[in-house]
Amino acid sequence: MKIHEYQAKELLGARGVSVPQGRLANTVEEAVAAVKPLIQATGNAVVVVKSQIHAGGRGKGRFLEHPDLGGVNVVLDGLKGGVEAAEAAVRSLAERMLGSTLVTVQTGPEGKQVNRLYVEQGIDIEREFYLSVVLDRATGRNIVMASTEGGTEIEEVAAERPDAITRETIDPAVGLLPFQAHALTWRLGLRGDAAKAGRRFITALAGAAIELDTDMVEINPLVVTKGGDVMALDAKVSFDKNALFRHSALASLRDLSEEDAAEIKAADYGLSFIKLDGTIGCLVNGAGLAMATMDTIKEVGGEPANFLDVGGGATTENVTAAFEIITRDPSVKGIFVNIFGGIMKCDTIANGVLQAVHNVGLQVPLVVRLEGTNVELGKRIIEDAGLPGLVVAGSMREGAERIVELTR
Amino acid sequence: MSVLVGTGTKLLVQGLGGAGKFHVDRSIAYGTQVVAAPHPTRAGEVEVFEGEVDASGVPGRTGSYRVEVPIFATVRDAVAATGANASVVFVPPPFAADAIMEAADAGVELVVVITDGIPIQDMVRVKRYLEGKRTRLVGPNCPGVITPHECRIGIMPGYIHETGRVGVVSRSGTLTYEAVKQLTDNGLGQTTAVGIGGDPVNGTNFVDVLRLFQDDPATEAIIMIGEIGGTAEEEAAAFIRDHVTKPVAAFIAGTTAPAGKRMGHAGAIISGGAGTAAEKIAALEAAGAVVAVTPSDMGDAVLEAMRRAGSA
Numbered sequence: 001m002k003i004h005e006y007q008a009k010e011l012l013g014a015r016g017v018s019v020p021q022g023r024l025a026n027t028v029e030e031a032v033a034a035v036k037p038l039i040q041a042t043g044n045a046v047v048v049v050k051s052q053i054h055a056g057g058r059g060k061g062r063f064l065e066h067p068d069l070g071g072v073n074v075v076l077d078g079l080k081g082g083v084e085a086a087e088a089a090v091r092s093l094a095e096r097m098l099g100s101t102l103v104t105v106q107t108g109p110e111g112k113q114v115n116r117l118y119v120e121q122g123i124d125i126e127r128e129f130y131l132s133v134v135l136d137r138a139t140g141r142n143i144v145m146a147s148t149e150g151g152t153e154i155e156e157v158a159a160e161r162p163d164a165i166t167r168e169t170i171d172p173a174v175g176l177l178p179f180q181a182h183a184l185t186w187r188l189g190l191r192g193d194a195a196k197a198g199r200r201f202i203t204a205l206a207g208a209a210i211e212l213d214t215d216m217v218e219i220n221p222l223v224v225t226k227g228g229d230v231m232a233l234d235a236k237v238s239f240d241k242n243a244l245f246r247h248s249a250l251a252s253l254r255d256l257s258e259e260d261a262a263e264i265k266a267a268d269y270g271l272s273f274i275k276l277d278g279t280i281g282c283l284v285n286g287a288g289l290a291m292a293t294m295d296t297i298k299e300v301g302g303e304p305a306n307f308l309d310v311g312g313g314a315t316t317e318n319v320t321a322a323f324e325i326i327t328r329d330p331s332v333k334g335i336f337v338n339i340f341g342g343i344m345k346c347d348t349i350a351n352g353v354l355q356a357v358h359n360v361g362l363q364v365p366l367v368v369r370l371e372g373t374n375v376e377l378g379k380r381i382i383e384d385a386g387l388p389g390l391v392v393a394g395s396m397r398e399g400a401e402r403i404v405e406l407t408r
Numbered sequence: 409m410s411v412l413v414g415t416g417t418k419l420l421v422q423g424l425g426g427a428g429k430f431h432v433d434r435s436i437a438y439g440t441q442v443v444a445a446p447h448p449t450r451a452g453e454v455e456v457f458e459g460e461v462d463a464s465g466v467p468g469r470t471g472s473y474r475v476e477v478p479i480f481a482t483v484r485d486a487v488a489a490t491g492a493n494a495s496v497v498f499v500p501p502p503f504a505a506d507a508i509m510e511a512a513d514a515g516v517e518l519v520v521v522i523t524d525g526i527p528i529q530d531m532v533r534v535k536r537y538l539e540g541k542r543t544r545l546v547g548p549n550c551p552g553v554i555t556p557h558e559c560r561i562g563i564m565p566g567y568i569h570e571t572g573r574v575g576v577v578s579r580s581g582t583l584t585y586e587a588v589k590q591l592t593d594n595g596l597g598q599t600t601a602v603g604i605g606g607d608p609v610n611g612t613n614f615v616d617v618l619r620l621f622q623d624d625p626a627t628e629a630i631i632m633i634g635e636i637g638g639t640a641e642e643e644a645a646a647f648i649r650d651h652v653t654k655p656v657a658a659f660i661a662g663t664t665a666p667a668g669k670r671m672g673h674a675g676a677i678i679s680g681g682a683g684t685a686a687e688k689i690a691a692l693e694a695a696g697a698v699v700a701v702t703p704s705d706m707g708d709a710v711l712e713a714m715r716r717a718g719s720a
Contacts, residue, residue, distance in 0.1 A: 137639065245501075288581065288661045289580065292586075292702070395704050
């Protein structure tokens with residue numbers, strides 16, 4: 001589960017991680033009202049107006065409606081004109097940013113509507129770094145990863161300057177140890193007060209990441225200010241959804257407007273669904289088989305319209321919901337149901353498919369491939385129903401070939 | 409011969425909820441020896457399983473079965489009383505990590521975890537806890553381990569399996585069934601099929617199972633089924649290159665998956681350049697494995713690998 005930057009900073013700030021002061025604004029007036037208290041509290045006349053969407057690359061992103069306007073804007077007007085000039089500039093920015101569509105490298109060409117702004121104090125930056133806490137799958141442990149290349153994507157740094165990355169592995173029995181925090185700040189080149197602030201920052205961040213059951217915490221850039229402070233200029237946090245049961249407060253941070261409607265509905269029915277760009281809808285049990293089904297469709301010349309795993313214990317209700325999600329997509333020209341029933345019986349699936357077709361209707365060709373427990377009974381149920389446009393296939397490859405033919 | 413489980417396996421069951429009960433019943437019908445179940449409030453009771461034997465399971469059994477599985481307060485008590493040497497965990501996600509560590513503390517040699525959805529940080533702690541202990545963890549979020557006609561631990565359909573020559577190891581449940589069925593249909597059969605699970609932090613990995621199969625005299629060839637995400641397949645490829653002398657076939661799911669999207673399993677996510685199907689396939693081919701283009705070709709890929717090695 002992803003959250004917004006302002007939410008991430010609030011959560012981390014409450015756990016001892018140093019973050020700039022800022023205020024959330026849902027309206028132009030709220031954005032303007034944030035300026036004066038920020039300038040008064042920090043003594044810095046510079047403020048920053050930041051678009052709050054879940055995608056990254058906001059600074060370099062541009063608004064569809066205002067091609068010259070970026071997603072993150074530094075307001076310098078207060079330096080000469082005082083609070084009133086800063087307020088006027090923020091008003092003008094907020095009017096154009098709120099409700100407009102921001103396109104970044106991560107949003108796709110359609111972009112995302114900006115409904116929230118974060119107005120933040122300006123920071124005098126001395127140096128920028130990268131810092132994250134992530135799982136190292138090779139060892140099954142969390143690591144703190146840092147780089148001197150602040151502001152650059154870590155994948156890019158890993159490919160081009162791997163020596164710029166330093167890491168420490170966290171032993172879950174004892175947590176991140178002081179010598180490790182010291183080693184990280186030393187290797188980043190921090191000395192004196194900045195090193196002390198850096199150690200405090202890293203220790204607090206590692207603790208917060210584990211306490212909150214995060215999938216990933218990324219601070220990029222982490223900045224050292226001219227005053228020797230260490231702060232998170234940006235913060236990206238996502239949570240392990242399997243651990244949300246023990247963090248009830250986090251549920252309210254979810255912003256459904258940032259998520260795909262079909263993917264939300266799928267999750268409500270225990271389905272894993274991801275929308276893709278092709279024309280063949282897929283309904284499969286098991287994530288590996290679902291991916292392999294997409295691969296097979298592509299191999300025989302088609303393009304999958306989605307990834308959909310109904311899971312191991314699918315009921316008629318789940319299958320119906322899956323059908324509804326698939327058929328609602330106007331680009332779907334045919335559907336391929338591919339089931340290897342283990343404990344799930346093929347006759348159950350067959351009945352589920354028929355029920356779904358009955359409820360939802362069938363406007364496009366449907367190929368069903370069943371294998372596993374009670375396969376003969378399942379096939380008979382489907383064949384006896386005699387639905388026009390429904391084909392039963394013997395193998396995954398044959399099924400993929402048939403549906404690709406039928407949608408040509 | 410086989411690996412991990414066989415006729416000597418005495419299984420205890422952690423988690424007697426609906427799913428646990430159903431699947432354990434299928435294991436008993438198959439002929440697996442289920443000897444005990446720990447439960448916090450039902451010590452002293454028995455759980456009764458009865459039904460018709462599964463004809464595809466342990467040979468020589470016919471008619472019906474009735475098994476009374478004794479319930480103990482703790483895993484330690486269950487092991488002391490019954491000599492159980494393996495456990496299957498169906499405990500719900502919030503309590504699964506504790507169940508695994510309790511089994512390890514009691515010295516259970518093999519713990520197979522079916523539970524899907526265990527928090528990652530819980531598994532990080534479990535993995536640390538298991539260091540230096542004798543317990544081998546398989547899973548979590550896996551279909552289990554089966555040696556055809558001997559012992560079934562998990563949730564796979566028993567009838568598709570047949571005793572034979574090929575060791576199967578896989579990160580994906582349903583793709584394991586695909587491979588197993590093809591190996592049964594083409595007459596090669598399986599020594600043991602091991603599902604290692606699709607979670608980012610798991611116990612036994614590809615390399616562990618490859619080593620077991622390499623050392624198992626009955627296993628003549630191996631198929632490994634991987635998917636995008638992580639580097640487990642690349643590590644397996646390096647191990648195959650350096651240590652596996654038997655023919656190896658492979659399949660990698662997710663060639664067409666878009667980057668940065670999570671495909672069901674937490675493990676199946678690719679970001680940056682790491683863990684793409686193309687990289688994994690290249691590494692496996694360079695190590696001498698025959699990689700199936702589609703999952704329908706897995707059985708043929710094993711035959712091809714054995715033919716190249718002169719053993720088919």
